[in-house]
Amino acid sequence: MGDVAMTVPVLVALSKQYPTLKITLLTRKFFSPMFATLPNVSVYEADVKGRHKGVFGLWKLYKELRKLKIDAVADLHNVLRSKVLKKYFRYGGFPVVQIDKGRAEKKALTSSKSKEFKPLKSTHQRYVDVFQKLGFPIDLSQNMVLAKADLSDEIIKITGSDSKKWIGIAPFAAFEGKTYPLELMKEVIEKLNTTGKYKIFLFGGGSAQEEQLEVFNSNFENCLNMVGKLSFSDELGLISNLDIMLSMDSGNAHLAAMFGIPVITIWGVTHPYAGFFPFGQDINNALCADRVKFPLIPTSIYGNKMPEGYELAMNSILPEQVVQKIEHVLYSE
Missing domain, CATH: 3.40.50.2000 (Glycogen Phosphorylase B;)
Structure with a gap:
């Protein structure tokens, strides 16, 4: 949930700075309320325990997503499932950029013998880097947060x-x-x-x-x-x-x-x-x-x-x- 929540300020900035861009977010249905107030962001459910389970389920998911006339794919997760989806999209001719998680740097930061104790690039910035490589540079310097909700x-x-x-x-x-x-x-x-x-x-x-x-x-x-x-x-x-x-x-x-x-x-x-x-x-x-x-x-x-x-x-x-x-x-x- 934390990783998904960390995408929100980046998508707020992306949607504000590119108001004509249609953004489809692939994630669990449970997380969709986080993005409910973003006007040009829609959530597509990844049912990874049901119809999208396994390699064949991900192929089915790819075919569903292809119908949305997607122009490019930003993989902000870089896990096994997204890597499989990445192969499908690249096979279909779609440009795909995958997040660099900085695994080598993180290994050095957490090492017990040759620790390199220094601040690493934030996950938010790593998300921004993905969109920049797709041709959408983002400025996160402004206050990119969601508005306070009315109490129900x-x-x-x-x-x-x-x-x-x-x-x-x-x-x-x-x-x-x-x-x-x-x-x-x-x-x-x-x-x-x-x-x-x-x-x-x-x-x-x-x-x-x-x-x-x-x-x-x-x-x-x-x-x-x-x-x-x-x-x-x-x-x-x-x-x-x-x-x-x-x-x-x-x-x-x-x-x-x-x-x-x-x-x-x-x-x-x-x-x-x-x-x-x-x-x-x-x-x-x-x-x-x-x-x-x-x-x-x-x-x-x-x-x-x-x-x-x-x-x-x-x-x-x-x-x-x-x-x-x-x-x-x-x-x-």
């Missing part, structure tokens, strides 16, 4: 109306190395809750995360567990109305950044240098684990590799630091 009746039923600041907290990530320990997150929430100044919305997915967040929901009066409460479209609407989002190095950081919401990110065994920092955000709002104590960070790009002892890396970011950063961002303007 379904959202208002849950949120109510008051003068409190709205804080979103997304405490989960795909891997343990990217997840702030829940006992420390509990301290963060407790400190925010006791001020009485904030309404705290907890984001996650699935029954296990819902159960964990329900504990916070029950213990803290100003917390609302949002798992399973709203459609994805309405959840995006709620996120667009937050005053701030606290997230791991994960999809929710990019969802909030799509709307220009200030995002504070917490980084464990991954690092912003890998190129996955949320769009348009202040790098000072990235809270990173202590690299003096844990010099192998980043240990991997996706957080799936954790050397012995590095399970404690997140503990070097204190709850007090997180709360102070939130309040600094909320009240510094």
